[in-house]
Amino acid sequence: MIFDFKYWYYLGRQGLLIHNLQSNMMRNFSWRLGFIFVIGLLVFAVRGIWGMNTASLTPILAAGMWDTYTLARWTSLLGLMLWAGLYLAFHSFGVAFLFHKVARIPWKAALVMQAYVLSLLVMEKLLVLVVFAAMGYSLTVSMFSFGPLAATFLEHTYWIYFFNQLTVFTALIIGIQYRYVKSFTTFSPVSILMALILLHVLAAAFVASFSIMPIDDMMGALVRGGAPIE
Numbered sequence: 001m002i003f004d005f006k007y008w009y010y011l012g013r014q015g016l017l018i019h020n021l022q023s024n025m026m027r028n029f030s031w032r033l034g035f036i037f038v039i040g041l042l043v044f045a046v047r048g049i050w051g052m053n054t055a056s057l058t059p060i061l062a063a064g065m066w067d068t069y070t071l072a073r074w075t076s077l078l079g080l081m082l083w084a085g086l087y088l089a090f091h092s093f094g095v096a097f098l099f100h101k102v103a104r105i106p107w108k109a110a111l112v113m114q115a116y117v118l119s120l121l122v123m124e125k126l127l128v129l130v131v132f133a134a135m136g137y138s139l140t141v142s143m144f145s146f147g148p149l150a151a152t153f154l155e156h157t158y159w160i161y162f163f164n165q166l167t168v169f170t171a172l173i174i175g176i177q178y179r180y181v182k183s184f185t186t187f188s189p190v191s192i193l194m195a196l197i198l199l200h201v202l203a204a205a206f207v208a209s210f211s212i213m214p215i216d217d218m219m220g221a222l223v224r225g226g227a228p229i230e
Contacts, residue, residue: 001023001024001025002024002025002026002027003024003025003027004026004027005017005026005027005028005029005112006027006028006030007032007036007115007119011116011161011169014116014176014179015179017112018109018180018183018184020105021108021109021112022109022183022184026108026112028110029111029112029115029172032115033092033111033115035110036088036092036115036118036119036122037092039122040084040087040088040118040121040122040125041081041084041088043122043125043126043129044080044081044083044084044087044125045077045080045081045084046129047071047080047125048076048077048080048081048128049077050129050132050133088118088122091114091117091118091121092111092114092115093111093114095114095117096111096113096114097110098175099113099114099180099181103181103184103185103187104184104185105180105181105184105185106184109180109184110180112180113176113177113180115146116176117173117176117177120169120172120173120176121173122167123143123169124144124167124169127144128142128143128144131143140160140161140164141160141161141164142164142167142171144167144168145163145164145165145166145167145168146163146164146166146167147160147161147163147164149163150163151163152163158208158209159208161207161208161210162204162205162208163204164208165203165204165208166200166201166204168222170200170204172201173200174193174196174197175194175224178193178196179193181196
């Protein structure tokens with residue numbers, strides 16, 4: 001039997017989708033995954049054009065170096081789009097490959113699982129952008145995470161960024177991955193849940209480690225050619 005993959009139809013019918021993946025052939029999936037990619041790239045592009053994470057370029061603007069600032073913004077946007085492509089590819093094909101090899105989930109099922117995970121990640125970034133745009137400014141933490149709470153009683157930047165990676169969407173993603181792994185493997189439910197939680201905690205710790213790196217200074221030095229702004 002052959003069934004058509006419909007994102008919105010199966011969004012609330014994951015059990016039916018898993019059943020179909022176990023017993024039928026799927027079609028019309030690739031272009032829907034491609035559509036998620038396009039939406040993701042657009043979200044990243046709008047974030048860059050709006051000016052999120054470009055605070056390091058403000059001194060160039062304040063100094064009245066308009067040509068340098070324009071070039072810096074375009075360079076920043078290009079770098080952001082390259083990062084967006086890697087980000088989207090890793091969270092779809094990369095993570096699906098890891099689940100396929102380590103947990104022995106069928107490749108197509110792992111890719112479908114990560115398509116929904118990727119859509120949640122893109123949705124989170126879009127919602128954060130909408131809220132920040134409505135406020136007129138952006139923050140270094142997400143209102144959907146434990147980052148704002150951690151910032152109220154923690155002073156170390158690393159731990160604030162660590163808790164900022166643990167969001168409401170992280171819980172939803174763990175729920176989706178748990179359901180697929182449990183359906184396509186013979187591991188015990190408890191071990192699957194513990195492994196997924198540990199995996200996301202380790203990923204949060206890894207991403208948070210970038211917070212202690214002087215990324216803004218490095219980017220500023222790159223677009224200024226290493227010369228200080230006077």
